[in-house]
Amino acid sequence: xxxxxxxxxxxxxxxxxxxxxxxxxxxxxxxxxxxxxxxxxxxxxxxxxxxxxxxxxxxxxxxxxxxxxxxxxxxxxxxxxxxxxxxxxxxxxxxxxxxxxxxxxxxxxxxxxxxxxxxxxxxxxxxxxxxxxxxxxxxxxxxxxxxxxxxxxxxxxxxxxxxxxxxxxxxxxxxxxxxxxxxxxxxxxxxxxxxxxxxxxxxxxxxxxxxxxxxxxxxxxxxxxxxxxxxxxxxxxxxxxxxxxxxx
Ligand code: SAH
Numbered sequence: 132x133x134x135x136x137x138x139x140x141x142x143x144x145x146x147x148x149x150x151x152x153x154x155x156x157x158x159x160x161x162x163x164x165x166x167x168x169x170x171x172x173x174x175x176x177x178x179x180x181x182x183x184x185x186x187x188x189x190x191x192x193x194x195x196x197x198x199x200x201x202x203x204x205x206x207x208x209x210x211x212x213x214x215x216x217x218x219x220x221x222x223x224x225x226x227x228x229x230x231x232x233x234x235x236x237x238x239x240x241x242x243x244x245x246x247x248x249x250x251x252x253x254x255x256x257x258x259x260x261x262x263x264x265x266x267x268x269x270x271x272x273x274x275x276x277x278x279x280x281x282x283x284x285x286x287x288x289x290x291x292x293x294x295x296x297x298x299x300x301x302x303x304x305x306x307x308x309x310x311x312x313x314x315x316x317x318x319x320x321x322x323x324x325x326x327x328x329x330x331x332x333x334x335x336x337x338x339x340x341x342x343x344x345x346x347x348x349x350x351x352x353x354x355x356x357x358x359x360x361x362x363x364x365x366x367x368x369x370x371x372x373x374x375x376x377x378x379x
Contacts, residue, residue, distance in 0.1 A: 133196050133205045133231060135219050137212040137238015138162070142323035143170045145244070150236045157206040161187075161195050166210035166347065168324065189218075193225045201231065212240040215264065216292055242290050244322035245349045248329055249356065253288040257361030258354040261287035267294040267301055283308025288353035295320075295348040299338045305352060306334050315356035320348040331356070 134153050139145035146154075154160065154174040162172065164183030172181055184192050196205055213219045213235060226233055242264065246253060253262040263282050266273065282289065283305045294301050295318060306312050313333045318341040320328040330341040334352065341348075364370050371377040 132201075133207060133226060133233040134236055135207045135209060135213050135217075135222070135233060136236040137240075138167045138171050138208050138210055139239040140211055140241040140244035140323045141168045141321060141327075143168055143173070145239050145323055146171060146174075147236060147238065150238065153204065153206055153236065154208075156204045158203045159195070159199060160206045160208055161192055162206075162208035163210055167208055171208065189221055189225070192222065193229070196222070196226065197229055197231055209238070211242070211244075212238040215240050215242065216266070241292075241319075241322050241349055245290070245319035245351060248319050248322045248327060249317055249331075249351065251351075251356055253290075253353075253355050255355045255360040256363055258357070258359070259287045261285065263287050263289045264292070265289065266292045267297045267304075269293060269297075278308075279304040280308030283310050286310065286354075288355045289351070291350040291352070295341070295350055296345050298341060298344075298350065301350060302334045302338050310334055310352065314352060315354065316350065316352045317356060318344055318348050318350055320344045322349070 136150040136153060151174050154171065155176065157175055157179050159180045160172065160175055161182045161184050164185040175181065182195055196207060199205055207222065209217045209219065223233060254260050263285065265277060265279070265282055267279060279301060286309060291301060302316065312335040316332055316334045316337045318330040318337065328344070330337065330344065332340045365372065368378040
C-alpha cells in the first residue's frame, strides 16, 4: 500500500502517531526534501530506502512509488498536511490510472503551527468567523476572482502561503483590497523548527520588519491578532446548550 503522509510543520514529534508507525514499517520513503525535516527519517528502519523528491519530476515520483510489489509499505511524505498545496491530486490520479491503491494520513499544517506559535485563534467572536487560506500568484497562477485584493474585501482572518518573498506587493494589495493599513499582520518563519522566528507588525510595517525572511514562512493578517473580541457563547454562564444549563 502507498501512504501519503502529512509530516507536520517541522518538529519531528508533530507527525501523527499513525504517520510515525507507517514510517517505522516503510520499505521506501519518497519525501519532499525541500520542506520535510530530515529528522523525521530517523523513524525509518535502517534498511528503508529514502528518496528526496526535490529534484524529481512527477513521472519519476510515480515510477518510484510503483516500483515495488503492491503489498510493500511505501510512504510519500509531504510537509504539513498534504491537502494544502501538496500537489497530491496529480499523484493520486496517476496511481489510479496504474491500478495502485493508496491512503492519506493527515498532518498538522503550518497553518496550525503558525497560530500556535503566535498563541492566536483565527476565529474570534466579534472579529471574524472566517479563515481565508490563499497565496499570491507565482509559477502557479491564481484564478482572477481569487485575487488578493478581492479576498481582502472580506476583512476576514487570512493565511497566505508561498508568498513571503513578495511581501511588499502582498501587503499593498491587501490594503488596496480593503484592510486598514494598521491591521495586525505577522510573518511566521519555520514554525516549530529550532530556528523558528516570529515577526509581528501591521500591514504597513511588516514588509520592512520581515524583509530578511525570504521563504518557508506564512503571512497572517487580521484583527484576530489584535486586542478586541467578544467572549464565546459556548462558555458564557448565561447561555444554555446541549451539555450545560444556563445560570439562573
Ligand atoms: N502542505 C503544507 C504547505 C506546503 S506549501 C502545509 O500544510 O503546511 C509550502 C509553504 O508552506 C511554504 O512556502 C510556507 O508558506 C508554508 N510552510 C511550510 N512549512 C512551514 C513552517 N514550518 N512555518 C511556516 N510556514 C511554512
